[in-house]
Every structure is written in C-alpha cells, then in structure tokens.
Amino acid sequence: MSLIPVDPLRSDGIDAVLVPILGQALCAGFPSPADDFLEGALELPRWLVPNPPATFLWQISGDSMRGAGIHDRDLACVDRSLTAGHDDVVVAAIDGQMSCKRYLLDGKAARLAFDNPDLPAFFLGEHGEAEIWGVVRFSIRWHVARGGLRR
Template structure:
C-alpha cells in the first residue's frame, strides 16, 4: 500500500459508500455482520472506504488505546481486507471478546498490546482463541461537546 495525498485519493475515487456501524461496542461480545448487530450506517466518500464490503465501523468503549489517539466514544473504521503487520491497530477476537489492540511482532512472537502504558501486552498464543478480525483504517473523534449537538 503506497502513500497518497488526499487530493490524489479524492480525484481517483468518486461517490459515497455506506459503512455499517456494528454494535455493541468493541469491548462487548463477538458480533457478526448479520443485521442483528447493525446499529445503522455511516456515509463515507469511497476514497475513505475503498473496499466497502469489507469495511465496518465500531464505537469504542474505554481508553486502552489512548496512546494511538483512540479514545472512549470514538468511532473506528475497520477494513477486514487489510493484512495486519507489525504496529497495526487491529480489531481482534480474543477468547470470544472483541477488542481493539496494537498488533506487535517481537522476536517472531505475535503480541496484542493495549496502547496504554498501564496495561501490559500479551502473546497471542497465551489466549485460548485469538483472531485478527480487521485492521483499523482510521478513527473519527468529536472535537466539540456532544451535548452541544442539537438537531
């Protein structure tokens, strides 16, 4: 995957796509793309979601990824078609629980880490069951108080 300027991406891709917003939040049980777990859809320009069938959005709960700039109540946009590489932020199913983690490969050992120095990393093999579900492409954060958003 190359590095592109926003102008190049916007020019190369036209239209908008609907990205399903999954529920419950990432720290709850394992959701599937079934309609029972959909909480709505987010309309994004195609250049932000180049592979719509593999793209999902999730509400974040907690601050375990604050070092990555992802905070409680942010929205993570996850692409299941991307391959996780060292230092990727990923959504992983760990022992049946969905969570957002930093994927690290250290001395040939894959680890999932919180991006919060108060919480330790653990080796993927330490979990009874672990699967990388997708790679976080970007997150969306409110910069104004949500209480001030009146429709």
C-alpha cells in the first residue's frame, strides 16, 4: 500500500484561519451568533474551513449525539453556508433554542433525531418552530483531561 503525499501546512499563518468560538454551550439555548457571545477563536488549517465567514465553533453540552461520535464538551465546527442533506448532523433552532441533531428525510418529511437510542426522533415543527441553522462539518475532542477553553 502506498501512502498519498500530504503537503505540509505553512507556518506563516497564511494557510490558517481564526474560527470564532461561541461562548454558550450548544444545547443550552442561544439567540444568535452575535459578537457579544464570542468566547475566543481557534486557529485551524484553511482546508478544514472552506468558508470562514460562515463558520463557528460551538461547545457541545450533553450526550444526545454520542452515536455520531460527538460527546459532552466536544467542539462542533458549524458551517452556515452548507445546505443540510439526509443524515447530516446539523444545528437547529427549535423555538429559539439551539440544538445539535441528526437531519433525516422520510419522503418529503424532515425529522430531527438524537444520535442516542434512548431519545426519540421528531418531525420538524412538531415541537414548535424549527429551522436548520447550519451543518456540522466536524467535531474536535480532547482525549486527555483539560481545563476550560482559553482565549
């Protein structure tokens, strides 16, 4: 098996972008990604963030997405420029409360589901007004003990 060569990342910061970290946990309710709620930023390689103006990091709260490999205190990288498709992990505003869910299409009906078998899926609009806010591109998890996010 041959390895595919990978171009090294530049060290001058040109191939990196600062992605804002929103200050409240994703499932705890959040009205909008206003600058007042920014907690800091994390520098990421540009190839991970194709559309920086539409991209935010949000800390996950809870275990409702553990089947997707997203756990409590992980950072979700959310891109607002993407259109959600079947089986995507999305951030949805449900009655103004932001939440991370799995987006499922059943024919023409869209459902939001937890990736936790203990929690049921529900149809968009079934529990109030729902709007897809963005698509989760990836998540970041620490595999060692860590303190709070640093600015």
